Amino acid sequence: MNWIDIRREALFLISKKSIVALLIIATLLSIFSVWTGSVEIAQQRATIQRLIDADELDRKAVTEQYHDYGYIAYYTFHLTYAPPSPLAFAALGVRDVYPWKHRIRMLALEGQIHESDTQNPELALAGKIDFTFVVAVFSPLLLLLLLHDMRASERAASRYDFLMVTRRHRYNLWPLRAGITVALLWLALIIPFIAGALFNGVTVGLIILVSLTVAAYLSGWAVLCYWVSRIHASAPVLASLILGAWLLTTFIIPSAGNVIIDKYYNGPHGGAVLMTQREAVNDAWDLPHETTMAAFLENHPQWAGKTDTNSLFEWKWYYAFQQVGDEKVQPLAEAYQQTAKDRYETAGWVALLSPATLLQRQLTQWADTDATAAWQYNDKVRSFHAELRHFYYPLLFNDKDFEKAALQKRPEFDTVKKSDE
Template sequence: MSWLDICRETRFVLHKNSVALVLLVGFLLALFSVWTGSVEVAQQHATIERMQKADQQDQADVAQRYDEPGLLAYYTFHLTYAPPSSLAFAAAGVRDVYPWKHRIRMLALEGQIHESDTQNPELAMVGRIDFTFVIAVIAPLLLILLLHDLRASERAAGRLDFLSITARTGYSLWPLRAAVVVLALWLVLVLPFIAGAIFNGVSAGLMLSVIFIVLVYILLWSLLCYWVARFSFSAPVLASFLIGFWLLTTFIIPAVANVAIDKSFHGPQGGDILLTQREAVNDAWDIPIETTMQAFVVSHPEWAGKTQVKSLFEWKWYYAFQQLGDEAAKPLAQAYQQTAADKYRAAGWVAWLSPATLLQRTLTDWAHTDAKAAWRYEQKVRDFHAQLRHFYYPLLFNDDKYHAEALDARPVFEP
């Protein structure tokens, strides 16, 4: 194979109107996905910055208005958030399903976590056309359009035997044409990603990793298309077979597996957790104060001897039964998280039967936009809420006189 062969076949392939149109569509889709992803990430950063300023102002106003620890803990909201990673523009993942920001108080946490997610999960299932979707779902379809009639069109035109005989080598015709098509499609897809990655500050190593895995994914589909194109069937028959395989691995297998996994793993729902926590908190108003404080001391023995309540209402009693509400819902919350983790693990095994799903899971893992990242953020919220309790409990149970300087040691959420 000579350089002249490469130049000749490259010109021939790229000058075909059908090839140029498909490449243009691929480039525009990749460009659109990168642009919309970058806009979404910029909006999320702007939202976080705006909420940080509002949160600081709100906390300052509350600190000036109240001088009692119980009131401060009750009225002060604390912003928690999971900022998008640099690669989130290319792989949105489940950030439109799982909440990535909460404003929490010292009250029972489970209710705040499970009632703060106001997204509509049915609408969120539609997803968005991000770069991962374009590569995992659209790119194989573009390859099918480009490669399914690689030989069939020449066979229909009566030129197949002549071209095969006059080819300089066995690799200077069909493999070369396929390689030109694949390389051209890969370039039009990754060039917008490279521009978006540079704009969003993706590290060079991560950028190269994404580019490499996209190349591997496209090559796998290219080999399948090239192998199928060798059969002596008409172009529509070959295209139907490839599209059927694409539908099977990209949509049917994941959908059937999702239904099977949902039926195989059972656990409490978020509403069950919320209801259990609320019932425990509401019932505490009708339970003797001594009963509540005795139960609180069981999990917090360090405050034994300091739980006496001398009036009908004291803040340490109020926050004690808030804590007990969380403890009542804790078994359900743990079961909920375990069930979700089991489903995610099972879906990981099914992903090996669906290259598109496997690619999406890989890229969302790198972008920290998958379910695991959402669970890590939720755990960070729980840890921060525990820090708030450790800060306020001494002020509530020691009955020391409050000083404004004490707020300087109040924990601040760090994502």
């Protein structure tokens, strides 16, 4: 095999209108996915910036209007968000399923986290046509069309025997032709991705890693197509065999796996967490203050001796029963998240039988758009809410007089800080 062989096969391939048409389709699909993904991420970034500006104005207005820690804690919203990573444009993952922004208050938290979480199982069935989807789902079909009849078409044209006799080496015909075809398809898919990655600020190392992963994925399907093309059968029969493998691994196995996993791992839904907490908070209005404070002190003994109330409504009692509502629903919330994690981990084993699913999981992991990233964001929200409580509780339970300067020490949500800090 030498440069002359490569040039000959490359010129032969690009002279075929069907191959050129398929490569153009691949390029257009890649451009469309990169463009729509970039637009989506740009809109998310613009939304975050708009909310940051509005959040700052809203907090200033609340601070100017109220001069009581309880009222300020009640009316002040705090924006929390998970900014998209540079690679998110190529792998949107579950950012259209799990919330990536919340405006939270000093009220019971779990309800605020889960109020937009009740439709997640249904929404998870749908997806967007991002670059990862194009590569994982569409590229095997394009390879099928490009490679399945590589030998069959030559047999139909009565050129097969002549080519076999005149070839100089066993590797300078069919393997070379298949390799050049895969390389052309890879370039058609990856060039728009590289342009989008550079535009979105993806590091060179990650661009290379994604490019090599796509090349490996295409190579795996190419090997299957090449092996099937060796079978002495008509082109439609060969195409049916490859199409069957594509349907089995891309749709049937993942769908069947999801059904089995959902039935095996039973747990509460986000709506159950939300309703249980609301009931606990609403019921607290009818309970004696002493009952609420006793439940509060079980997990917050440092405020013993400072929970007495002298009126029907006091802010420290109000926020105490909000916290008790969170604590009552905590086992349910933990069971919900553990069930989701168990399902996701088990789905990872199923993905070993589905190259398309495995590719999508890997790219969304690199892009921080998988379910794990969504759970980490929720944990950061919980940590931030705990910081708010630690800031307000001393002011409320120690009956501190209002000082505007004290609010300067109020915590701010940090998108970088880890949830366990």
